[in-house]
Amino acid sequence: MLKIVICVKQVPDTTEVRIDPETNTLIREGVPAIVNPFDAHATQAAQHLKAKYGAHLTVLSMGPPQAVEAIKKCVSMGADRGILLSDRAFAGADTWATSYALTAGLRRIADEQGMDLVLCGKQAIDGDTAQVGPGIARRLGWPQITYAIGIPDVDVEAGTITVERRLEDGVEVVKARLPAVVTVVEEINELEYASLPEMIRAARYEPEVWTSDDLDVEEQFLGLNGSPTTVSEIFPPPQPEAGEIIAGGRDDSAAAVQELVDKLIQRVEAGTAEK
Amino acid sequence: MRKAKRKLQIIAGQCIVCGLCEGECPFDAIHMEGDVAVIDYELCTGCGKCIKVCPTDCLYFEGEEEAEEAAEPEVAEEVAPELEAGLAEYQGVWIYIEQSGGQVHPVSWELLGKGRELADALGCELAAMVLGEDVDDVAVATGYYGADKAYVIDDPLLAHYRTHPFAEGCLKLVREYRPEIVLIGATTLGRDLAGAIATDLHTGLTADCTGLVIDEQARLLRQTRPAFGGNIMATILCKEHRPQMSTVRPRVMEALAPDETRQVAIVRETLEVSEEDIGVAVEEFRPDADLDKPNLQYAEIICAGGRGLGSPRGFELMKELADALGGVMGASRATVDAGWISHDYQVGQTGLTVRPRLYIAAGISGAIQHRVGMQTADTIVAINSDPEANIFQIADFGIVGDLYEVVPELIKQAKAGNLKEKLLGDGGT
Structure with a gap:
């Protein structure tokens, strides 16, 4: 068996x-x-x-x-x-x-x-x-x-x-x-x-x-003594910076999306310029 | 009753029940009970050994300043441990080059990029480990991505990956040339191989590192990785064994731009394995029939949906958005667990790590388990009806609103304004 x-x-x-x-x-x-x-x-x-x-x-x-x-x-x-x-x-x-x-x-x-x-x-x-x-x-x-x-x-x-x-x-x-x-x-x-x-x-x-x-x-x-690795530090994950909230998502989504699209394009252009 | 010279105390909320103190205590005076370490004052002598090993500094002596106690291990760590004579013989940073039929997994180039930085910090050589059949072109290409040297084993037994011959080949190279650091991609193949090699070498292996930094004084690799499902970060050291080994997920590190004028020195070795030793035969390979299977890991734009979609049909909308932007769909764990979409699309701790230029999260709350898989995206957009959702904390741009209004509007404007071209067209690197 x-x-x-x-x-x-x-x-x-x-x-x-x-x-x-x-x-x-x-x-x-x-x-x-x-x-x-x-x-x-x-x-x-x-x-x-x-x-x-x-x-x-x-x-x-x-x-x-x-x-x-x-x-x-x-x-x-x-x-x-x-x-x-x-x-x-x-x-x-x-x-x-x-x-x-x-x-x-x-x-x-x-x-x-x-x-x-x-x-x-x-x-x-x-x-x-x-x-x-x-x-x-x-x-x-x-x-x-x-x-x-x-x-x-x-x-x-x-x-x-x-x-x-x-x-x-x-x-x-x-x-x-x-x-x-x-x-x-x-x-x-x-x-x-x-x-x-x-x-x-x-x-x-x-x-x-x-x-x-x-x-x-x-x-x-065995155990801790037999372990090649040691934990040297434990810490909370880094808190990223909060971004920008685009207003108007509830009342005028067309305008909010327009603003988002503009900002995305601006970012791409800024990124391209940097390179 | 034994009289302890000092009374040990514990900050209960800080204890992670790791068991290190339990293993360290010479008097059997600490035990893990439920979610906290419990001290047996009958047995404790106040020797303080447990305090030194505690990774969260939750143990201290009553009446002694907590800050002092916390500072003590740090001071101890600053004293660079003398590398034992044997350890100092290990020099150089090595990257395992994962390839199949001459096609190199991009994670290997990414690791050469990171490896270059580590080797420069240590003032040593960066080498590639290339195993396979007919891999000369691969070996040459490792130079373009930063390697100074390539150790090559070319053998028909290495035509397809199998653990035993690849592990034996790597072991032979490592034992002969003694690198101090070995990095391997945390792919299915890399994880299969790394665990096998580290076992035979009796050395430490840290999985899924997100941060690798050299402590120049101690000449140690500080390996940082998420633990407990991404809820905490831990920095791991391998002080007394060599090489120091880590696996790293795809898309965590960045590759150098290839420079085809860079030359690499090639060192050839032979494989001493016969087919009879292997015990495993690959009978068949069935490539995924689904041609639409997403290549999320290397996608430039990802449109991911979460529980907020409300039903599996929500992914039809996400697909439409992805198509309009020239991207692919992604998903949160909740939607995969609910059976709305296949696991292939899952981003996060138990799914894929992605690093797109644009990540749109619709109806995703942003639990830490999701965030660890996508937070290195260049730009993150969050759309959620809950203004308190965690996802807004990491988003570059957020829109609070009903995704069933916002997303269709975004599709409309993306199509009308030819956003796809604008986002991907000339910004390519």
Whole structure:
């Protein structure tokens, strides 16, 4: 049977994050924690493969203890097993240290039960880096297939997977050797609602929690210490200068538009003169 | 109970729950709980390590001036960290040249423009990394756009992009010639490649940078990028690993005007990869059939619609305006999520970054996630019925009114006055 591991991240719903205009800081109060949407699509894709070919699905995440909620959510979407890597030593990890720890988790899973395919979301919405999937693929030494919009075929006997990739100017179809790492984009599927029995199973499910002691890792490569990048400064986005409001938009749109057109032409002429 | 020499305090509203203090604390005395870091005074010794790592300066000792505490890390940073002997061997700024069949992605020229500035600030060489099959013309052209040198690997295995052979080729070049900075376009290909290379090099990679500046004293690249969906900006450093790597989206930096008299020195290397190592075969490529698919990223004029259009039919009006002005349509995330228009048109954090000469935003409120994708447009025009809409804060010209009155009027006047010619006709560069 196909053994699939899905890597997921719990993230703040960034569409709900707002800046406090008084203090210029993030307002995180009341911002819900969700399963990173791309990872939810990866989980759904795994569930579809399970329905089509039969598969065992394991969800792996790294984060604070409350990230078990994200794993339970994935269990409600069809995952059979859930593991959270949670340890103070993992805190403050950048993408390099994150893929290091996750890969250690994946290796242990592979040793315990075998692993044919790793699915990840393209990127997480709080960091938008798209670096952890490729990081895992390189560390495992497996083919890396990013931006998947479809997995039309998995041939366990031949040991191959066919993936459709969304590129900027079209769709590329690749056939890769298994085991492989595939990262998915939203287009790959529509998220489905969990059934009631699945939700009950998920509510009762207790994810396993692994610390750094449970993994074959070197302390120096974990968390903040293992991260090549450091955040030197955080600041609010620059506030641009407000422009000019052209009067009369409500009462005399013809005149307002005329004024706008004149100003646009003036700008072009001024710009041309400068050159 | 342990007696702390100083009492640690936290400014709750300023904490972004990044977890850095939690990782740093030697006494397990800080934990992330919900939206704030919580201090366990039973365990805290008042050592102050957490204060040094806090990126938002939200931790301080009671009774000690906040300003003093905030100043402390800055002073520490001004002392240029001695580059370790190994790091100083890394010299030069490199740009990865993305090409397909000899066609270079414009982002590579843009990065050469930025790279020239960085190399001049550092007093070092600007080099292009060119991988592919039959790429001699590309290598020569990198000189026109500012490169002093081009490192070339020309091999039939590189005819089409696949991660493994391209990553191995780049790794070979970087390990042999040791650049201190490597910049790669944040395209689908560039992001696929950059993450792979940085992993093997054990170095830092900062995605989607919007600002790249050299700190000359410390000889460090200050990499600024939006985080949390564009709600905050973060400056990232890679102090102890080389090269310092960044990806940059198309249209963020500016290319130099090509100078065909500029020569580039070419250095050739070979690829040591065999087909069996790769494990991936490209079976088929289906170009997007939709010939109307917009080329938003490089459009000169964009007419974008938002939720204020009220219905998908609003885009018919925007299309008419775009046609009248010789531009293309754009859209806000809300309209894409509502299914009014395809994701191909989406401008913003989760869509495209654009830099047109003219951006017309109709019925777009101007959330930060949209603004980060279009705020570098030369001229921004906002049309919105809500005078308080954020979009007016960044617009050069705003009209408060019903877009269904203003836009048809604009179409009418644009056609009558031949505005298309006037805006695009002779102003071309």
